[in-house]
Amino acid sequence: MKGLVHETEGWIRSVRSQKEVLFLHVNDGSSLESLQVVADSSFDSRELAFGSSVEVQGQLVKSPSKKQNVELKAEKIEVVGSCDAKAFPFKYKERHPLEYLRQYPHLRCRTNVLGSVLRVRSEATAAIHSFFKPSSKIKVPEKNFFNIPVFLTVSGQLHLEVMSGAFTQVFTFGPTFRAENSQSRRHLAEFYMVEAEISFLESLQDLMQVMESLFKTTAMTVLSNCPKDVELCHKFLAPGQKDRLEHMLKNNFLIISYTEAVEILKQASQNFTFTPEWGADLHTEHEKYLVKHCGDIPVFVINYPLVLKPFYMRDNEDGPQHTVAAVDLLVPGVGELFGGSLREERYHLLEQRLARLGLTEAYQWYLDLRRFGSVPHGGFGMGFERYLQCILGIDNIKDVIPFPRFTHSCLL
Amino acid sequence: MKGLVHETEGWIRSVRSQKEVLFLHVNDGSSLESLQVVADSSFDSRELAFGSSVEVQGQLVKSPSKKQNVELKAEKIEVVGSCDAKAFPFKYKERHPLEYLRQYPHLRCRTNVLGSVLRVRSEATAAIHSFFKPSSKIKVPEKNFFNIPVFLTVSGQLHLEVMSGAFTQVFTFGPTFRAENSQSRRHLAEFYMVEAEISFLESLQDLMQVMESLFKTTAMTVLSNCPKDVELCHKFLAPGQKDRLEHMLKNNFLIISYTEAVEILKQASQNFTFTPEWGADLHTEHEKYLVKHCGDIPVFVINYPLVLKPFYMRDNEDGPQHTVAAVDLLVPGVGELFGGSLREERYHLLEQRLARLGLTEAYQWYLDLRRFGSVPHGGFGMGFERYLQCILGIDNIKDVIPFPRFTHSCLL
Numbered sequence: 001m002k003g004l005v006h007e008t009e010g011w012i013r014s015v016r017s018q019k020e021v022l023f024l025h026v027n028d029g030s031s032l033e034s035l036q037v038v039a040d041s042s043f044d045s046r047e048l049a050f051g052s053s054v055e056v057q058g059q060l061v062k063s064p065s066k067k068q069n070v071e072l073k074a075e076k077i078e079v080v081g082s083c084d085a086k087a088f089p090f091k092y093k094e095r096h097p098l099e100y101l102r103q104y105p106h107l108r109c110r111t112n113v114l115g116s117v118l119r120v121r122s123e124a125t126a127a128i129h130s131f132f133k134p135s136s137k138i139k140v141p142e143k144n145f146f147n148i149p150v151f152l153t154v155s156g157q158l159h160l161e162v163m164s165g166a167f168t169q170v171f172t173f174g175p176t177f178r179a180e181n182s183q184s185r186r187h188l189a190e191f192y193m194v195e196a197e198i199s200f201l202e203s204l205q206d207l208m209q210v211m212e213s214l215f216k217t218t219a220m221t222v223l224s225n226c227p228k229d230v231e232l233c234h235k236f237l238a239p240g241q242k243d244r245l246e247h248m249l250k251n252n253f254l255i256i257s258y259t260e261a262v263e264i265l266k267q268a269s270q271n272f273t274f275t276p277e278w279g280a281d282l283h284t285e286h287e288k289y290l291v292k293h294c295g296d297i298p299v300f301v302i303n304y305p306l307v308l309k310p311f312y313m314r315d316n317e318d319g320p321q322h323t324v325a326a327v328d329l330l331v332p333g334v335g336e337l338f339g340g341s342l343r344e345e346r347y348h349l350l351e352q353r354l355a356r357l358g359l360t361e362a363y364q365w366y367l368d369l370r371r372f373g374s375v376p377h378g379g380f381g382m383g384f385e386r387y388l389q390c391i392l393g394i395d396n397i398k399d400v401i402p403f404p405r406f407t408h409s410c411l412l
Numbered sequence: 413m414k415g416l417v418h419e420t421e422g423w424i425r426s427v428r429s430q431k432e433v434l435f436l437h438v439n440d441g442s443s444l445e446s447l448q449v450v451a452d453s454s455f456d457s458r459e460l461a462f463g464s465s466v467e468v469q470g471q472l473v474k475s476p477s478k479k480q481n482v483e484l485k486a487e488k489i490e491v492v493g494s495c496d497a498k499a500f501p502f503k504y505k506e507r508h509p510l511e512y513l514r515q516y517p518h519l520r521c522r523t524n525v526l527g528s529v530l531r532v533r534s535e536a537t538a539a540i541h542s543f544f545k546p547s548s549k550i551k552v553p554e555k556n557f558f559n560i561p562v563f564l565t566v567s568g569q570l571h572l573e574v575m576s577g578a579f580t581q582v583f584t585f586g587p588t589f590r591a592e593n594s595q596s597r598r599h600l601a602e603f604y605m606v607e608a609e610i611s612f613l614e615s616l617q618d619l620m621q622v623m624e625s626l627f628k629t630t631a632m633t634v635l636s637n638c639p640k641d642v643e644l645c646h647k648f649l650a651p652g653q654k655d656r657l658e659h660m661l662k663n664n665f666l667i668i669s670y671t672e673a674v675e676i677l678k679q680a681s682q683n684f685t686f687t688p689e690w691g692a693d694l695h696t697e698h699e700k701y702l703v704k705h706c707g708d709i710p711v712f713v714i715n716y717p718l719v720l721k722p723f724y725m726r727d728n729e730d731g732p733q734h735t736v737a738a739v740d741l742l743v744p745g746v747g748e749l750f751g752g753s754l755r756e757e758r759y760h761l762l763e764q765r766l767a768r769l770g771l772t773e774a775y776q777w778y779l780d781l782r783r784f785g786s787v788p789h790g791g792f793g794m795g796f797e798r799y800l801q802c803i804l805g806i807d808n809i810k811d812v813i814p815f816p817r818f819t820h821s822c823l824l
């Protein structure tokens with residue numbers, strides 16, 4: 001059978017010599033699978049080393065092996081850039097721990113595992129964009145799920161509120177910076193956040209529906225578009241994660257109130273470092289317990305004490321335990337993944353709260369939004385790296401971002 | 413004819429009363445067109461004022477007017493948030509200058525013109541993502557135009573080079589910060605940049621093809637997906653821009669060398685503030701002249717003096733006028749829109765240049781990329797706001813970004 005003339009470029013991932021034949025796996029980063037290149041003994045195997053970049057010309061033929069459909073019978077192999085194997089920090093056929101790879105932010109994307117993680121990151125990014133901006137055109141004004149402009153603008157919910165006051169439904173997706181002095185597995189000084197704001201939205205139920213749908217739609221898209229990359233992570237980094245993810249996707253997320261959450265924690269047999277009490281923040285240990293208690297399904301906690309939350313969250317006007325219409329989504333393994341709320345759209349209530357905080361002058365512009373055609377609205381933010389941790393089961397947040405920046409560390 | 417029961421939400425853009433009937437235009441931001449709402453005299457027109465937010469229920473019927481296909485016969489109108497007309501900075505039926513609107517960053521997206529600009533911005537953002545990441549799936553390794561992961565990562569060409577060393581073709585699109593002390597119409601302290609990096613790319617010609625294609629594909633998508641918004645900008649803000657844009661899109665972009673550019677400038681009848689000279693930077697006045705000289709078509713200027721450009725650009729090893737393989741794209745009205753180059757992939761040449769600059773230690777990681785399977789590669793960056801200025805004909809960069817930040821100004 002005559003093959004197709006084909007040219008490929010990439011980096012050598014493995015070299016195997018067998019009788020008179022040399023097998024190379026050449027990877028160009030577009031997928032986990034490498035192309036098998038078959039070369040006869042006329043090629044010098046010393047030059048064709050692990051890590052080198054090559055250009056290969058030859059015939060694309062059906063492979064006799066079951067491992068791949070096609071292989072490339074090499075006619076010409078050019079070593080574009082050789083690889084100094086002794087100095088190269090990754091060794092052929094060795095599986096290096098993620099902590100080790102982290103020391104080489106400029107090279108680690110050449111490994112299978114980081115390649116897979118970053119392809120998943122890419123796919124999830126695209127899926128989130130598609131979720132918010134479907135491609136269909138609207139002719140007659142009608143209720144679409146999210147028929148909105150994309151604003152890759154400065155992160156910040158207050159700014160999104162400005163835009164939602166004209167465009168009804170808006171989102172943003174970009175880097176966010178926090179000077180948190182934390183060395184945890186869940187914090188970065190620079191992380192990516194998806195934020196959405198929806199006008200004419202009046203209940204937390206409607207908001208939670210969008211959050212759950214964003215979580216599930218994105219995960220389904222990633223699973224369907226890069227199954228091999230997800231499989232690699234699940235298999236080698238997080239055994240059991242495949243089942244845990246399926247469990248999350250097929251069940252409805254749960255909803256409990258903050259007050260119920262505190263009751264659950266109080267009745268727990270477990271001893272907490274921080275004693276659960278109405279009016280106090282939920283800590284990581286509490287979040288973990290709640291998720292476990294709810295059967296390892298993501299759980300929305302709603303209606304938090306007013307005193308714990310920022311001024312812009314909508315007053316539930318209840319009592320004596322005074323709450324606001326806030327919502328956090330807690331997920332297995334990661335804890336808090338989303339935070340959101342209805343926003344206070346009533347001028348006088350917002351004015352009173354700002355006055356009490358001495359912020360009236362600084363937020364005059366924000367009050368203005370309630371003077372000129374105010375509408376009920378709400379929104380949320382989702383930490384993108386935590387989302388990737390959650391679906392892939394990756395323990396450390398530093399392994400799901402190309403160049404992690406955190407306290408006292410900015411290698412690149 | 414019985415209409416469809418329909419509910420709409422939005423902000424009142426106009427109110428017109430005619431005999432016994434009230435005509436409202438209600439806009440929800442999804443397009444320039446508002447929905448015409450027809451209400452009988454039982455509704456109180458004083459409440460239904462310009463700027464107020466409303467929820468309207470009624471029958472969607474064919475409109476007797478030619479101005480719109482359908483209109484909404486109101487059965488119920490609820491004023492969700494009234495608008496304090498006296499204090500509202502925008503007056504009904506008045507066209508406010510862009511400079512005036514700029515004073516109200518929290519409200520200006522409620523105007524037709526900013527609405528249109530920001531919808532175009534959104535559409536261009538989506539088009540750029542689609543350009544780099546087509547949705548088709550790859551089964552057999554083959555030459556795709558840009559089959560690459562999306563990396564919404566920290567802007568920075570050197571980091572993209574790291575990624576291109578594993579994924580072959582990568583791009584990033586996000587905010588970039590410059591502490592430039594400039595009050596010009598073309599500079600912002602925070603702007604958005606599209607950057608791409610392509611491995612196994614060996615000529616500026618190939619790079620320029622991607623740049624030209626990105627420019628044209630994005631513009632065609634925007635023109636096709638939001639014609640009314642583009643039309644509004646062209647009509648009211650930049651008369652003649654429609655023809656100028658068509659002229660740019662239907663012609664091949666020109667290519668001249670830096671050396672040719674300097675010759676053209678030297679032979680110009682015009683007097684420049686900065687005398688054109690080989691080895692000196694091109695200034696705005698020079699860029700403008702060159703574009704005009706080339707018939708108002710975008711023009712690539714290539715092969716700049718080595719001394720003018722950063723260390724990573726590929727040495728052309730020519731002489732005595734020593735150049736590097738750099739390319740800038742100059743466009744009518746805006747000047748420099750893209751900057752790019754081939755990168756120095758040869759270890760020894762890069763090492764020498766870093767040593768001469770005393771940067772060897774700081775850039776050891778960057779040198780490493782040339783030790784372990786180096787490949788020829790190149791890339792470019794495009795200022796997104798300048799691109800929007802260029803296609804819409806908008807004079808001031810502050811009007812194509814939701815919240816402009818520039819020297820001594822960060823209103824929001």
